[in-house]
Amino acid sequence: MISAETRGVFAIAPTPFLPDGALDMASLGRMTERYVGCGVDGLTILGIMGEAHKLEPEESLSVVREVIAHAGGLPVVVGISAPGFAAMRRLSAAAMEMGAAGVMMTPPPSMRTDDQIAGWFAQAVAQIGSDVPFVLQDHPTATGVVMSNAVIRRVVAENPSCVMLKHEDWPGLDKISAIRNWQERGEMRALSILCGNGALFLDMEMRRGADGAMTGYAFAEMLRRVVDLAAQDRDAAQDLFDAHLPLLRYEHQPGIGLAVRKHILAQRGFIAHPDLRAPGAALNPAARAEVDYLLARLKARDRGCGL
Known part of the structure:
Protein backbone atom coordinates (compact mmCIF):
# COMPACT_ATOMS: atom_id res chain seq x y z
CA MET A 1 0.00 0.00 0.00
CA ILE A 2 1.06 3.58 -0.55
CA SER A 3 1.57 5.64 2.59
CA ALA A 4 2.68 9.04 3.81
CA GLU A 5 6.22 7.67 3.58
CA THR A 6 6.02 6.78 -0.12
CA ARG A 7 8.86 8.30 -2.14
CA GLY A 8 10.47 8.03 -5.53
CA THR A 15 -3.64 3.45 -22.15
CA PRO A 16 -2.48 1.88 -25.44
CA PHE A 17 -5.01 1.48 -28.24
CA LEU A 18 -5.04 -0.22 -31.59
CA PRO A 19 -5.59 1.99 -34.66
CA ASP A 20 -9.28 1.01 -34.66
CA GLY A 21 -9.68 2.29 -31.07
CA ALA A 22 -9.75 -1.10 -29.33
CA LEU A 23 -7.65 -1.68 -26.21
CA ASP A 24 -4.19 -2.98 -27.07
CA MET A 25 -3.86 -5.63 -24.39
CA ALA A 26 -0.50 -6.91 -25.64
CA SER A 27 1.01 -3.44 -25.35
CA LEU A 28 -0.37 -3.02 -21.83
CA GLY A 29 1.73 -5.87 -20.51
CA ARG A 30 4.85 -4.93 -22.48
CA MET A 31 4.56 -1.25 -21.50
CA THR A 32 4.26 -2.14 -17.82
CA GLU A 33 7.33 -4.35 -17.94
CA ARG A 34 9.30 -1.64 -19.72
CA TYR A 35 8.42 0.88 -17.01
CA VAL A 36 9.53 -1.61 -14.37
CA GLY A 37 12.80 -1.95 -16.25
CA CYS A 38 13.31 1.82 -16.04
CA GLY A 39 13.61 1.51 -12.26
CA VAL A 40 10.37 3.22 -11.26
CA ASP A 41 9.01 2.75 -7.76
CA GLY A 42 5.42 2.38 -8.89
CA LEU A 43 2.87 3.08 -11.60
CA GLU A 56 -16.02 1.60 -20.68
CA PRO A 57 -16.18 0.37 -17.06
CA GLU A 58 -15.16 -3.16 -18.02
CA GLU A 59 -12.24 -1.80 -20.06
CA SER A 60 -10.99 0.10 -17.02
CA LEU A 61 -11.04 -3.13 -15.02
CA SER A 62 -9.14 -4.91 -17.79
CA VAL A 63 -6.44 -2.22 -17.71
CA VAL A 64 -6.08 -2.51 -13.92
CA ARG A 65 -5.91 -6.30 -14.05
CA GLU A 66 -3.30 -6.39 -16.82
CA VAL A 67 -1.01 -3.73 -15.36
CA ILE A 68 -1.01 -5.26 -11.87
CA ALA A 69 -0.27 -8.67 -13.40
CA HIS A 70 2.86 -7.32 -15.12
CA ALA A 71 4.07 -4.83 -12.50
CA GLY A 72 6.32 -7.28 -10.73
CA GLY A 73 4.90 -6.45 -7.33
CA LEU A 74 5.43 -2.68 -7.64
CA PRO A 75 2.61 -0.56 -6.20
CA VAL A 76 -0.04 0.51 -8.70
CA VAL A 77 -2.23 3.56 -8.04
CA VAL A 78 -5.54 3.65 -9.90
CA GLY A 79 -7.28 6.88 -10.88
CA ILE A 80 -10.96 6.65 -9.98
CA SER A 81 -12.18 10.23 -10.55
CA ALA A 82 -15.64 10.31 -12.11
CA PRO A 83 -18.71 12.59 -12.11
CA GLY A 84 -20.56 10.30 -9.69
CA PHE A 85 -19.68 8.23 -6.66
CA ALA A 86 -21.22 4.98 -7.90
CA ALA A 87 -18.59 4.57 -10.63
CA MET A 88 -15.82 5.59 -8.22
CA ARG A 89 -16.97 3.11 -5.60
CA ARG A 90 -17.12 0.23 -8.07
CA LEU A 91 -13.72 0.89 -9.64
CA SER A 92 -12.04 1.48 -6.27
CA ALA A 93 -13.40 -1.74 -4.78
CA ALA A 94 -12.44 -3.81 -7.82
CA ALA A 95 -8.98 -2.29 -8.09
CA MET A 96 -8.16 -2.84 -4.44
CA GLU A 97 -9.40 -6.43 -4.67
CA MET A 98 -7.05 -6.97 -7.62
CA GLY A 99 -4.10 -5.71 -5.58
CA ALA A 100 -3.90 -1.96 -6.22
CA THR A 106 -9.96 14.85 -7.56
CA PRO A 107 -13.26 16.72 -7.28
CA PRO A 108 -15.39 17.53 -10.35
CA PRO A 109 -15.21 21.04 -11.85
CA SER A 110 -18.40 22.14 -10.07
CA MET A 111 -16.53 22.28 -6.74
CA ARG A 112 -15.50 25.86 -6.05
CA THR A 113 -15.35 26.77 -2.36
CA ASP A 114 -13.18 25.21 0.33
CA ASP A 115 -16.28 23.81 2.04
CA GLN A 116 -17.48 22.22 -1.20
CA ILE A 117 -14.08 20.65 -1.86
CA ALA A 118 -13.63 19.35 1.68
CA GLY A 119 -17.21 18.07 1.70
CA TRP A 120 -16.70 16.24 -1.60
CA PHE A 121 -13.63 14.41 -0.28
CA ALA A 122 -15.47 13.44 2.91
CA GLN A 123 -18.32 11.99 0.84
CA ALA A 124 -15.90 10.22 -1.51
CA VAL A 125 -14.09 8.57 1.40
CA ALA A 126 -17.42 7.46 2.86
CA GLN A 127 -18.21 5.82 -0.47
CA ILE A 128 -14.92 4.02 -1.19
CA GLY A 129 -14.10 3.23 2.44
CA SER A 130 -11.79 4.87 4.94
CA ASP A 131 -9.42 1.90 4.69
CA VAL A 132 -8.48 2.72 1.09
CA PRO A 133 -5.35 4.95 0.91
CA PHE A 134 -5.85 7.75 -1.56
CA VAL A 135 -3.90 10.35 -3.47
CA LEU A 136 -5.33 13.86 -3.51
CA GLN A 137 -4.80 15.12 -7.06
CA ASP A 138 -4.41 18.89 -7.21
CA HIS A 139 -4.44 19.76 -10.93
CA PRO A 140 -6.33 23.03 -11.42
CA THR A 141 -5.17 23.63 -15.00
CA ALA A 142 -6.92 20.39 -16.06
CA THR A 143 -9.86 20.22 -13.67
CA GLY A 144 -10.66 23.87 -12.99
CA VAL A 145 -10.76 23.10 -9.25
CA VAL A 146 -8.51 25.50 -7.34
CA MET A 147 -7.42 24.08 -4.00
CA SER A 148 -5.94 26.51 -1.50
CA ASN A 149 -3.15 25.45 0.82
CA ALA A 150 -5.65 25.62 3.68
CA VAL A 151 -8.19 23.28 2.08
CA ILE A 152 -5.48 20.71 1.31
CA ARG A 153 -4.43 20.78 4.97
CA ARG A 154 -8.09 20.45 5.97
CA VAL A 155 -8.71 17.45 3.70
CA VAL A 156 -5.58 15.75 5.02
CA ALA A 157 -6.58 16.42 8.63
CA GLU A 158 -10.16 15.22 8.16
CA ASN A 159 -9.29 12.08 6.18
CA PRO A 160 -6.53 9.87 7.62
CA SER A 161 -6.68 7.75 4.45
CA CYS A 162 -5.29 10.68 2.45
CA VAL A 163 -1.62 9.72 2.33
CA MET A 164 -0.30 11.56 -0.72
CA LEU A 165 -0.63 14.82 -2.61
CA LYS A 166 -0.16 14.69 -6.34
CA HIS A 167 1.04 18.22 -6.77
CA GLU A 168 0.23 19.77 -10.14
CA ASP A 169 -0.57 23.37 -9.32
CA TRP A 170 1.14 25.94 -11.50
CA PRO A 171 2.72 28.05 -10.19
CA GLY A 172 2.86 25.80 -7.18
CA LEU A 173 6.34 25.74 -5.71
CA ASP A 174 5.25 27.85 -2.76
CA LYS A 175 2.48 25.35 -2.03
CA ILE A 176 5.10 22.65 -1.43
CA SER A 177 7.02 25.00 0.85
CA ALA A 178 3.90 25.93 2.82
CA ILE A 179 3.00 22.28 3.45
CA ARG A 180 6.53 21.38 4.50
CA ASN A 181 6.68 24.43 6.81
CA TRP A 182 3.42 23.39 8.48
CA GLN A 183 4.78 19.90 8.97
CA GLU A 184 8.02 21.16 10.46
CA ARG A 185 6.02 23.20 12.98
CA GLY A 186 3.80 20.23 13.84
CA GLU A 187 0.74 21.91 12.31
CA MET A 188 0.11 19.22 9.69
CA ARG A 189 0.66 15.48 9.70
CA ALA A 190 3.07 13.66 7.42
CA LEU A 191 2.12 13.52 3.74
CA SER A 192 3.91 12.19 0.68
CA ILE A 193 4.23 14.76 -2.12
CA LEU A 194 4.82 13.49 -5.63
CA CYS A 195 4.78 16.01 -8.46
CA GLY A 196 3.27 16.02 -11.93
CA ASN A 197 2.97 18.77 -14.55
CA GLY A 198 4.90 16.61 -16.98
CA ALA A 199 8.03 17.04 -14.80
CA LEU A 200 8.38 20.58 -16.12
CA PHE A 201 9.39 21.85 -12.66
CA LEU A 202 10.83 18.67 -11.16
CA ASP A 203 14.26 20.19 -10.56
CA MET A 204 12.83 22.97 -8.39
CA GLU A 205 10.12 20.83 -6.80
CA MET A 206 12.71 18.49 -5.35
CA ARG A 207 14.53 21.47 -3.83
CA ARG A 208 11.27 22.61 -2.20
CA GLY A 209 10.79 19.28 -0.45
CA ALA A 210 8.90 17.03 -2.87
CA ASP A 211 9.34 13.29 -2.34
CA GLY A 212 9.55 12.49 -6.03
CA ALA A 213 7.65 12.48 -9.30
CA MET A 214 4.31 11.11 -10.44
CA THR A 215 4.09 12.08 -14.05
CA GLY A 216 4.02 10.78 -17.59
CA TYR A 217 7.11 12.21 -19.25
CA ALA A 218 8.17 9.72 -21.91
CA PHE A 219 11.60 9.10 -20.30
CA ALA A 220 11.00 7.63 -16.86
CA GLU A 221 14.76 7.04 -16.69
CA MET A 222 15.32 10.78 -16.47
CA LEU A 223 12.79 11.11 -13.65
CA ARG A 224 14.56 8.30 -11.77
CA ARG A 225 17.99 9.89 -12.13
CA VAL A 226 16.92 13.47 -11.31
CA VAL A 227 15.05 12.36 -8.19
CA ASP A 228 18.05 10.31 -7.05
CA LEU A 229 20.56 13.06 -7.80
CA ALA A 230 18.54 15.90 -6.29
CA ALA A 231 19.72 15.30 -2.72
CA GLN A 232 23.27 14.37 -3.67
CA ASP A 233 24.46 16.61 -6.48
CA ARG A 234 22.23 19.53 -7.40
CA ASP A 235 24.34 20.59 -10.38
CA ALA A 236 24.37 17.08 -11.86
CA ALA A 237 20.60 16.84 -11.43
CA GLN A 238 20.18 20.23 -13.07
CA ASP A 239 22.46 19.36 -15.99
CA LEU A 240 20.48 16.19 -16.67
CA PHE A 241 17.18 18.03 -16.38
CA ASP A 242 18.41 20.77 -18.74
CA ALA A 243 19.25 18.18 -21.41
CA HIS A 244 15.61 17.06 -21.42
CA LEU A 245 14.03 20.51 -21.08
CA PRO A 246 13.43 21.17 -24.82
CA LEU A 247 11.52 17.90 -25.14
CA LEU A 248 9.69 18.48 -21.84
CA ARG A 249 8.56 21.86 -23.16
CA TYR A 250 7.39 20.41 -26.47
CA GLU A 251 5.57 17.55 -24.77
CA HIS A 252 3.72 19.97 -22.49
CA GLN A 253 1.73 21.62 -25.27
CA PRO A 254 -2.02 21.64 -24.61
CA GLY A 255 -4.00 19.54 -27.01
CA ILE A 256 -1.19 17.51 -28.54
CA GLY A 257 0.91 16.68 -25.48
CA LEU A 258 -0.44 13.15 -25.09
CA ALA A 259 -0.01 12.50 -28.82
CA VAL A 260 3.64 13.54 -28.46
CA ARG A 261 4.15 11.19 -25.51
CA LYS A 262 2.52 8.27 -27.28
CA HIS A 263 4.58 8.94 -30.41
CA ILE A 264 7.77 8.76 -28.34
CA LEU A 265 6.67 5.69 -26.39
CA ALA A 266 5.83 3.95 -29.66
CA GLN A 267 9.25 4.90 -31.01
CA ARG A 268 10.81 3.41 -27.89
CA GLY A 269 8.85 0.16 -28.18
CA PHE A 270 6.77 0.62 -25.03
CA ILE A 271 3.54 0.52 -27.05
CA ALA A 272 2.84 -0.73 -30.56
CA HIS A 273 0.78 2.22 -31.78
CA PRO A 274 0.74 5.94 -30.94
CA ASP A 275 -3.04 6.25 -31.40
CA LEU A 276 -5.35 8.07 -29.02
CA ARG A 277 -8.94 6.89 -28.78
CA ALA A 278 -11.30 9.27 -30.55
CA ARG A 297 19.49 16.02 -29.91
CA LEU A 298 18.53 14.38 -26.61
CA LYS A 299 20.35 11.19 -27.54
CA ALA A 300 23.51 13.21 -28.19
CA ARG A 301 23.26 15.14 -24.92
CA ASP A 302 22.13 12.30 -22.60
CA ARG A 303 23.60 8.96 -23.58
CA GLY A 304 21.77 7.29 -20.70
CA CYS A 305 18.33 8.44 -21.79
CA GLY A 306 17.30 5.04 -23.07
CA LEU A 307 17.30 5.75 -26.79
Whole structure:
Protein backbone atom coordinates (compact mmCIF):
# COMPACT_ATOMS: atom_id res chain seq x y z
CA MET A 1 0.00 0.00 0.00
CA ILE A 2 1.06 3.58 -0.55
CA SER A 3 1.57 5.64 2.59
CA ALA A 4 2.68 9.04 3.81
CA GLU A 5 6.22 7.67 3.58
CA THR A 6 6.02 6.78 -0.12
CA ARG A 7 8.86 8.30 -2.14
CA GLY A 8 10.47 8.03 -5.53
CA VAL A 9 9.10 7.84 -9.06
CA PHE A 10 5.63 6.70 -10.07
CA ALA A 11 5.31 6.69 -13.85
CA ILE A 12 1.89 7.68 -15.12
CA ALA A 13 1.14 5.22 -17.87
CA PRO A 14 -1.00 5.85 -20.94
CA THR A 15 -3.64 3.45 -22.15
CA PRO A 16 -2.48 1.88 -25.44
CA PHE A 17 -5.01 1.48 -28.24
CA LEU A 18 -5.04 -0.22 -31.59
CA PRO A 19 -5.59 1.99 -34.66
CA ASP A 20 -9.28 1.01 -34.66
CA GLY A 21 -9.68 2.29 -31.07
CA ALA A 22 -9.75 -1.10 -29.33
CA LEU A 23 -7.65 -1.68 -26.21
CA ASP A 24 -4.19 -2.98 -27.07
CA MET A 25 -3.86 -5.63 -24.39
CA ALA A 26 -0.50 -6.91 -25.64
CA SER A 27 1.01 -3.44 -25.35
CA LEU A 28 -0.37 -3.02 -21.83
CA GLY A 29 1.73 -5.87 -20.51
CA ARG A 30 4.85 -4.93 -22.48
CA MET A 31 4.56 -1.25 -21.50
CA THR A 32 4.26 -2.14 -17.82
CA GLU A 33 7.33 -4.35 -17.94
CA ARG A 34 9.30 -1.64 -19.72
CA TYR A 35 8.42 0.88 -17.01
CA VAL A 36 9.53 -1.61 -14.37
CA GLY A 37 12.80 -1.95 -16.25
CA CYS A 38 13.31 1.82 -16.04
CA GLY A 39 13.61 1.51 -12.26
CA VAL A 40 10.37 3.22 -11.26
CA ASP A 41 9.01 2.75 -7.76
CA GLY A 42 5.42 2.38 -8.89
CA LEU A 43 2.87 3.08 -11.60
CA THR A 44 -0.23 5.23 -11.84
CA ILE A 45 -2.95 4.34 -14.33
CA LEU A 46 -6.35 5.60 -15.50
CA GLY A 47 -5.54 9.25 -15.02
CA ILE A 48 -5.97 12.04 -17.54
CA MET A 49 -3.01 10.70 -19.51
CA GLY A 50 -4.66 7.27 -19.46
CA GLU A 51 -7.73 8.62 -21.31
CA ALA A 52 -9.79 7.10 -18.52
CA HIS A 53 -12.86 9.14 -19.44
CA LYS A 54 -12.97 7.35 -22.82
CA LEU A 55 -13.05 3.83 -21.36
CA GLU A 56 -16.02 1.60 -20.68
CA PRO A 57 -16.18 0.37 -17.06
CA GLU A 58 -15.16 -3.16 -18.02
CA GLU A 59 -12.24 -1.80 -20.06
CA SER A 60 -10.99 0.10 -17.02
CA LEU A 61 -11.04 -3.13 -15.02
CA SER A 62 -9.14 -4.91 -17.79
CA VAL A 63 -6.44 -2.22 -17.71
CA VAL A 64 -6.08 -2.51 -13.92
CA ARG A 65 -5.91 -6.30 -14.05
CA GLU A 66 -3.30 -6.39 -16.82
CA VAL A 67 -1.01 -3.73 -15.36
CA ILE A 68 -1.01 -5.26 -11.87
CA ALA A 69 -0.27 -8.67 -13.40
CA HIS A 70 2.86 -7.32 -15.12
CA ALA A 71 4.07 -4.83 -12.50
CA GLY A 72 6.32 -7.28 -10.73
CA GLY A 73 4.90 -6.45 -7.33
CA LEU A 74 5.43 -2.68 -7.64
CA PRO A 75 2.61 -0.56 -6.20
CA VAL A 76 -0.04 0.51 -8.70
CA VAL A 77 -2.23 3.56 -8.04
CA VAL A 78 -5.54 3.65 -9.90
CA GLY A 79 -7.28 6.88 -10.88
CA ILE A 80 -10.96 6.65 -9.98
CA SER A 81 -12.18 10.23 -10.55
CA ALA A 82 -15.64 10.31 -12.11
CA PRO A 83 -18.71 12.59 -12.11
CA GLY A 84 -20.56 10.30 -9.69
CA PHE A 85 -19.68 8.23 -6.66
CA ALA A 86 -21.22 4.98 -7.90
CA ALA A 87 -18.59 4.57 -10.63
CA MET A 88 -15.82 5.59 -8.22
CA ARG A 89 -16.97 3.11 -5.60
CA ARG A 90 -17.12 0.23 -8.07
CA LEU A 91 -13.72 0.89 -9.64
CA SER A 92 -12.04 1.48 -6.27
CA ALA A 93 -13.40 -1.74 -4.78
CA ALA A 94 -12.44 -3.81 -7.82
CA ALA A 95 -8.98 -2.29 -8.09
CA MET A 96 -8.16 -2.84 -4.44
CA GLU A 97 -9.40 -6.43 -4.67
CA MET A 98 -7.05 -6.97 -7.62
CA GLY A 99 -4.10 -5.71 -5.58
CA ALA A 100 -3.90 -1.96 -6.22
CA ALA A 101 -1.83 0.02 -3.71
CA GLY A 102 -4.29 2.91 -3.54
CA VAL A 103 -6.49 5.19 -5.59
CA MET A 104 -6.23 8.75 -6.88
CA MET A 105 -9.11 11.20 -7.03
CA THR A 106 -9.96 14.85 -7.56
CA PRO A 107 -13.26 16.72 -7.28
CA PRO A 108 -15.39 17.53 -10.35
CA PRO A 109 -15.21 21.04 -11.85
CA SER A 110 -18.40 22.14 -10.07
CA MET A 111 -16.53 22.28 -6.74
CA ARG A 112 -15.50 25.86 -6.05
CA THR A 113 -15.35 26.77 -2.36
CA ASP A 114 -13.18 25.21 0.33
CA ASP A 115 -16.28 23.81 2.04
CA GLN A 116 -17.48 22.22 -1.20
CA ILE A 117 -14.08 20.65 -1.86
CA ALA A 118 -13.63 19.35 1.68
CA GLY A 119 -17.21 18.07 1.70
CA TRP A 120 -16.70 16.24 -1.60
CA PHE A 121 -13.63 14.41 -0.28
CA ALA A 122 -15.47 13.44 2.91
CA GLN A 123 -18.32 11.99 0.84
CA ALA A 124 -15.90 10.22 -1.51
CA VAL A 125 -14.09 8.57 1.40
CA ALA A 126 -17.42 7.46 2.86
CA GLN A 127 -18.21 5.82 -0.47
CA ILE A 128 -14.92 4.02 -1.19
CA GLY A 129 -14.10 3.23 2.44
CA SER A 130 -11.79 4.87 4.94
CA ASP A 131 -9.42 1.90 4.69
CA VAL A 132 -8.48 2.72 1.09
CA PRO A 133 -5.35 4.95 0.91
CA PHE A 134 -5.85 7.75 -1.56
CA VAL A 135 -3.90 10.35 -3.47
CA LEU A 136 -5.33 13.86 -3.51
CA GLN A 137 -4.80 15.12 -7.06
CA ASP A 138 -4.41 18.89 -7.21
CA HIS A 139 -4.44 19.76 -10.93
CA PRO A 140 -6.33 23.03 -11.42
CA THR A 141 -5.17 23.63 -15.00
CA ALA A 142 -6.92 20.39 -16.06
CA THR A 143 -9.86 20.22 -13.67
CA GLY A 144 -10.66 23.87 -12.99
CA VAL A 145 -10.76 23.10 -9.25
CA VAL A 146 -8.51 25.50 -7.34
CA MET A 147 -7.42 24.08 -4.00
CA SER A 148 -5.94 26.51 -1.50
CA ASN A 149 -3.15 25.45 0.82
CA ALA A 150 -5.65 25.62 3.68
CA VAL A 151 -8.19 23.28 2.08
CA ILE A 152 -5.48 20.71 1.31
CA ARG A 153 -4.43 20.78 4.97
CA ARG A 154 -8.09 20.45 5.97
CA VAL A 155 -8.71 17.45 3.70
CA VAL A 156 -5.58 15.75 5.02
CA ALA A 157 -6.58 16.42 8.63
CA GLU A 158 -10.16 15.22 8.16
CA ASN A 159 -9.29 12.08 6.18
CA PRO A 160 -6.53 9.87 7.62
CA SER A 161 -6.68 7.75 4.45
CA CYS A 162 -5.29 10.68 2.45
CA VAL A 163 -1.62 9.72 2.33
CA MET A 164 -0.30 11.56 -0.72
CA LEU A 165 -0.63 14.82 -2.61
CA LYS A 166 -0.16 14.69 -6.34
CA HIS A 167 1.04 18.22 -6.77
CA GLU A 168 0.23 19.77 -10.14
CA ASP A 169 -0.57 23.37 -9.32
CA TRP A 170 1.14 25.94 -11.50
CA PRO A 171 2.72 28.05 -10.19
CA GLY A 172 2.86 25.80 -7.18
CA LEU A 173 6.34 25.74 -5.71
CA ASP A 174 5.25 27.85 -2.76
CA LYS A 175 2.48 25.35 -2.03
CA ILE A 176 5.10 22.65 -1.43
CA SER A 177 7.02 25.00 0.85
CA ALA A 178 3.90 25.93 2.82
CA ILE A 179 3.00 22.28 3.45
CA ARG A 180 6.53 21.38 4.50
CA ASN A 181 6.68 24.43 6.81
CA TRP A 182 3.42 23.39 8.48
CA GLN A 183 4.78 19.90 8.97
CA GLU A 184 8.02 21.16 10.46
CA ARG A 185 6.02 23.20 12.98
CA GLY A 186 3.80 20.23 13.84
CA GLU A 187 0.74 21.91 12.31
CA MET A 188 0.11 19.22 9.69
CA ARG A 189 0.66 15.48 9.70
CA ALA A 190 3.07 13.66 7.42
CA LEU A 191 2.12 13.52 3.74
CA SER A 192 3.91 12.19 0.68
CA ILE A 193 4.23 14.76 -2.12
CA LEU A 194 4.82 13.49 -5.63
CA CYS A 195 4.78 16.01 -8.46
CA GLY A 196 3.27 16.02 -11.93
CA ASN A 197 2.97 18.77 -14.55
CA GLY A 198 4.90 16.61 -16.98
CA ALA A 199 8.03 17.04 -14.80
CA LEU A 200 8.38 20.58 -16.12
CA PHE A 201 9.39 21.85 -12.66
CA LEU A 202 10.83 18.67 -11.16
CA ASP A 203 14.26 20.19 -10.56
CA MET A 204 12.83 22.97 -8.39
CA GLU A 205 10.12 20.83 -6.80
CA MET A 206 12.71 18.49 -5.35
CA ARG A 207 14.53 21.47 -3.83
CA ARG A 208 11.27 22.61 -2.20
CA GLY A 209 10.79 19.28 -0.45
CA ALA A 210 8.90 17.03 -2.87
CA ASP A 211 9.34 13.29 -2.34
CA GLY A 212 9.55 12.49 -6.03
CA ALA A 213 7.65 12.48 -9.30
CA MET A 214 4.31 11.11 -10.44
CA THR A 215 4.09 12.08 -14.05
CA GLY A 216 4.02 10.78 -17.59
CA TYR A 217 7.11 12.21 -19.25
CA ALA A 218 8.17 9.72 -21.91
CA PHE A 219 11.60 9.10 -20.30
CA ALA A 220 11.00 7.63 -16.86
CA GLU A 221 14.76 7.04 -16.69
CA MET A 222 15.32 10.78 -16.47
CA LEU A 223 12.79 11.11 -13.65
CA ARG A 224 14.56 8.30 -11.77
CA ARG A 225 17.99 9.89 -12.13
CA VAL A 226 16.92 13.47 -11.31
CA VAL A 227 15.05 12.36 -8.19
CA ASP A 228 18.05 10.31 -7.05
CA LEU A 229 20.56 13.06 -7.80
CA ALA A 230 18.54 15.90 -6.29
CA ALA A 231 19.72 15.30 -2.72
CA GLN A 232 23.27 14.37 -3.67
CA ASP A 233 24.46 16.61 -6.48
CA ARG A 234 22.23 19.53 -7.40
CA ASP A 235 24.34 20.59 -10.38
CA ALA A 236 24.37 17.08 -11.86
CA ALA A 237 20.60 16.84 -11.43
CA GLN A 238 20.18 20.23 -13.07
CA ASP A 239 22.46 19.36 -15.99
CA LEU A 240 20.48 16.19 -16.67
CA PHE A 241 17.18 18.03 -16.38
CA ASP A 242 18.41 20.77 -18.74
CA ALA A 243 19.25 18.18 -21.41
CA HIS A 244 15.61 17.06 -21.42
CA LEU A 245 14.03 20.51 -21.08
CA PRO A 246 13.43 21.17 -24.82
CA LEU A 247 11.52 17.90 -25.14
CA LEU A 248 9.69 18.48 -21.84
CA ARG A 249 8.56 21.86 -23.16
CA TYR A 250 7.39 20.41 -26.47
CA GLU A 251 5.57 17.55 -24.77
CA HIS A 252 3.72 19.97 -22.49
CA GLN A 253 1.73 21.62 -25.27
CA PRO A 254 -2.02 21.64 -24.61
CA GLY A 255 -4.00 19.54 -27.01
CA ILE A 256 -1.19 17.51 -28.54
CA GLY A 257 0.91 16.68 -25.48
CA LEU A 258 -0.44 13.15 -25.09
CA ALA A 259 -0.01 12.50 -28.82
CA VAL A 260 3.64 13.54 -28.46
CA ARG A 261 4.15 11.19 -25.51
CA LYS A 262 2.52 8.27 -27.28
CA HIS A 263 4.58 8.94 -30.41
CA ILE A 264 7.77 8.76 -28.34
CA LEU A 265 6.67 5.69 -26.39
CA ALA A 266 5.83 3.95 -29.66
CA GLN A 267 9.25 4.90 -31.01
CA ARG A 268 10.81 3.41 -27.89
CA GLY A 269 8.85 0.16 -28.18
CA PHE A 270 6.77 0.62 -25.03
CA ILE A 271 3.54 0.52 -27.05
CA ALA A 272 2.84 -0.73 -30.56
CA HIS A 273 0.78 2.22 -31.78
CA PRO A 274 0.74 5.94 -30.94
CA ASP A 275 -3.04 6.25 -31.40
CA LEU A 276 -5.35 8.07 -29.02
CA ARG A 277 -8.94 6.89 -28.78
CA ALA A 278 -11.30 9.27 -30.55
CA PRO A 279 -11.76 12.08 -30.02
CA GLY A 280 -8.05 12.71 -29.81
CA ALA A 281 -5.27 14.65 -31.46
CA ALA A 282 -2.75 13.19 -33.87
CA LEU A 283 0.64 14.56 -34.87
CA ASN A 284 0.98 15.91 -38.37
CA PRO A 285 4.20 15.29 -40.35
CA ALA A 286 5.73 18.60 -39.28
CA ALA A 287 5.17 17.86 -35.58
CA ARG A 288 6.56 14.33 -35.91
CA ALA A 289 9.67 15.74 -37.58
CA GLU A 290 10.11 18.24 -34.74
CA VAL A 291 9.83 15.51 -32.10
CA ASP A 292 12.29 13.32 -33.96
CA TYR A 293 14.72 16.22 -34.18
CA LEU A 294 14.47 16.80 -30.42
CA LEU A 295 14.96 13.08 -29.77
CA ALA A 296 18.13 13.06 -31.86
CA ARG A 297 19.49 16.02 -29.91
CA LEU A 298 18.53 14.38 -26.61
CA LYS A 299 20.35 11.19 -27.54
CA ALA A 300 23.51 13.21 -28.19
CA ARG A 301 23.26 15.14 -24.92
CA ASP A 302 22.13 12.30 -22.60
CA ARG A 303 23.60 8.96 -23.58
CA GLY A 304 21.77 7.29 -20.70
CA CYS A 305 18.33 8.44 -21.79
CA GLY A 306 17.30 5.04 -23.07
CA LEU A 307 17.30 5.75 -26.79
